[in-house]
Amino acid sequence: GENVEQHPSTLSVQEGDSAVIKCTYSDSASNYFPWYKQELGKRPQLIIDIRSNVGEKKDQRIAVTLNKTAKHFSLHITETQPEDSAVYFCAASRGQGNAGNMLTFGGGTRLMVKP
């Protein structure tokens, strides 16, 4: 089955710096890669996603890149702010057919932005 590895598990940056979180996946049939942000005590919220026919997607200060050949994708946050502090999860769809309706999640990255 699909396996998603996420690194680093914790990341501490100064306000204004950039943060990069990386994920690798194992199923070459995966075609959808969302990123979720979970603040303390809150539900995971979808912040950005990318489909396999696109190499990069940007939304204001966040961007996601996908390398299908290498089977890895990354989240980039620029000009970090204290409110970016949260746990971030990457995920990958489980191939095609009915399995494609399920996501496999990475282990999460705890991002701390120091003012």
Add this chain to the structure above:
Amino acid sequence: EADIYQTPRYLVIGTGKKITLECSQTMGHDKMYWYQQDPGMELHLIHYSYGVNSTEKGDLSSESTVSRIRTEHFPLTLESARPSHTSQYLCASRIYNEQFFGPGTRLTVL
């Protein structure tokens, strides 16, 4: 407002009790999921449903059961709660590729 609702939000119960965690969504999504998550940790899929009368077990072995009699309702039941069931339970629903989570139920079994 279209959303996913979970009740109760917090529950403290004794060992051996039967409990049902409620999940309802008003978005008309066919696909629904239950995840177990210790705070800030990895999400583990425990049950899913593709529509009415469809239920499947997920990756994480769970002593819970689910039912899907109506599209909007996907309750999870623990017949006999144990301290090892202490965790947060997140319900989710999905349309096309986008998956949305409910606010969660934090369960403590004493």
